[in-house]
Amino acid sequence: MSSGTKFRVAICGAGIGGLTVAVALSRYPDIEVEIYEAADKLAEIGAGIGLFSRPWEVIKKLHLEEDLLKTTDIRPTDSPVPSFRYRRSDRPEGIEFYTLVTKGQLMTFHRPDFQNVLLRRLPPSYRIHCSKRLRSYSQRLGGPVNLLFEDGTRTSCDVLVGADGIRSAVRRSLLGEKAQWAQSENNWSEAADMTAMIEPSWSGTNAYRALINADKLKLRDPNHRVFTQPTQYLGRNGYIIAYPIAHGRMINFVAFKSQHHLEHSKYPESWVCPTDKTEFAAMFRDWEPEVQALLDCVDKPLRWAIHTVKPLNSFVSGNVAILGDAAHAMTPHQGSGAGQAIEDAYILSLLLGHPLTTRATISRALSIYDHIRRPFALKTQERSRLNGQYFTLSSPELDFDAVPEQEMLSKLKILGKVFTKNWEWAWMSSLGGSVQEALRLLESSG
Ligand SMILES: Cc1cc2nc3c(=O)[nH]c(=O)nc-3n(C[C@H](O)[C@H](O)[C@H](O)COP(=O)(O)OP(=O)(O)OC[C@H]3O[C@@H](n4cnc5c(N)ncnc54)[C@H](O)[C@@H]3O)c2cc1C
Incomplete structure (x- = not known):
């Protein structure tokens, strides 16, 4: 010394x-x-x-x-800016229901x-x-x-x-x-x-992570929303998040599959490992076409069994x-x-x-x-x-079980407000x- x-x-x-x-x-x-x-x-x-x-x-x-x-390419700002678009996507036609506006940009990186x-x-x-x-x-x-x-x-x-x-x-x-x-x-x-x-302990949720080559997605869907709008596609028991990184050369893709009732149970397999898209794609099979385009371009995903440290x-x-x-x-x-x-x-x-x-x-x-x-x-x-829980439409606070179709949009908008309130500290x-x-x-x- x-x-x-x-x-x-x-x-x-x-x-x-x-x-x-x-x-x-x-x-x-x-x-x-x-x-x-x-x-x-x-x-x-x-x-x-x-x-x-x-x-x-x-x-x-x-x-x-x-x-x-x-x-x-993202530039920081102190002004309110749209950060993520939210869609309910576990259906043939998705419902765009919310734009998360944050003070300052979410700065995303590789x-x-x-x-x-x-x-x-x-x-x-x-x-x-x-x-x-x-x-x-x-x-x-x-x-x-x-x-x-x-x-x-x-x-x-x-x-x-x-x-x-x-x-x-x-x-x-x-x-x-x-x-x-x-x-x-x-x-x-x-x-x-x-x-x-x-x-x-295991959270009951697995994340499937992949980087999608932007050129590959352009061939599949030249005007895909995620080239310009970070988006979260929500549905029952799962959701997908996708946003561009590295000057738009890649799309960061994560699909979550949740079994909340298994929270705190022991995860039986390796926590992080390469996997095959068939392990999770079936769950999203009936989701809207934009989601299918993303899934088609996923190659070599990694499975992360999400664990947390007890408080x-x-x-x-x-x-x-x-x-x-x-x-x-x-x-x-x-x-x-x-x-x-x-x-x-x-x-x-x-x-x-x-x-x-x-x-x-x-x-x-x-x-x-x-x-x-x-x-x-x-x-x-x-x-x-x-x-x-909010992103997988599984919150005890907001029941999505029997919402009539004509009330779905307003219920989803309430969901948007609830998760914003929970998150705006950030x-x-x-x-x-x-x-x-x-x-x-x-x-x-x-
Ligand atoms: C799907 C997913 C998406 C995420 N997205 C975001 C996001 O957008 N924004 C965000 O803020 N967070 C995000 N996170 C969380 C974030 O990745 C982690 O919280 C963060 O990387 C933790 O960093 P760390 O340095 O504490 O731990 P780690 O990144 O795990 O680093 C620990 C290091 O310690 C080393 N190490 C381990 N054991 C030993 C040992 N015994 N002796 C010496 N070295 C050891 C490891 O090799 C490793 O290099 C995400 C996580 C996941 C799973």
Whole structure:
């Protein structure tokens, strides 16, 4: 450790969350950072990602905007803009019923482009150690944190940031550590609760993801709506989302198949795997022609059994914090999992980088991070779950079972208003309040 270093941070996981916290920490030259990644090389999946205005605020603060804008035709704005068109499509003739207007554009990207922009912004002194899968950590009060990797090697750090995704080894250790402390105080029910939160649970929904070659779709339907309008095609027990990415060369396509009654059951197969379109296309067989055109062009889809992390009662323990999917993996129905990871990364870096945070007060900074970020992220997780019900016409609030055809449009319009209300935090609120509150708490705790 060089003489001007106040402490050493180890980031476990180099996904969007881990790389964003690394870029955010690089603004503080007195913090040393090492990144440990399980994969043998860094590769985001070939799919799209959309960011609403809150995480986009972070992108601007980290000066990533210019580089990211080179990878997309979408231009950010603060004005109200149409983001998605909504159709009820599980019928031969679809019903267009709603336009989601958001304050500011939903900024959509090809994930590998997004990852490359983050990677290019890492300082040369930050090393990414690939093929380093963390097995567990241990810590003593006040640090250091000792890391043990699956290859048997060890290292230590002053702060461990677990950005290691939904199957986080850091979360496993953190909850295991808390369960042990609870046991040592004979608090058996708390220990059992901690242990029960380690494993993610299946949401009852599978996502089938593919990138559609825009030229291929043009041959099938030259005027397809999705070239110009991001669209969600809704129906009973499933929906499809499609929007252009990478300067319109590709259409990001995701089809969701939901069995809500199976939420929290154990998923019997591999969570992520290549599949065949026959696995889901049959469900959409009677949907409107625009949907058929998309399905015809889907090639090599990937199946994601959507799992979520149970709502945790802490994202931190001593000198260890978790963020992103490791802390609050959520369903993707608000397009906000990565956005929440980016918000976590920013607030955590502000607290760690603050001059008042020293090696002796790391745990204080982390508990403020937990206090600010956990309620917000957990609320987003629940809102996302609700959108999953709205988009599949399965919400207990709005019964679509026996709606007469002449009342369908007005009922669908009500649905549009209901899911907008549930979602508008993403473009109507700002991260500024959280930043101020985090700094106020830190500065008043000296
Ligand atoms: C279909 C779908 C669509 C989505 N669309 C959107 C969207 O439009 N907008 C949005 O904001 N979010 C979206 N999301 C959610 C978003 O993809 C995730 O929330 C986000 O990628 C999580 O990032 P992360 O860095 O926390 O985790 P990950 O991306 O999972 O990264 C974790 C990293 O840690 C590594 N790792 C794992 N275990 C270990 C270990 N033990 N040791 C070391 N390294 C390890 C992994 O290899 C990986 O590189 C979507 C999700 C799905 C499934």
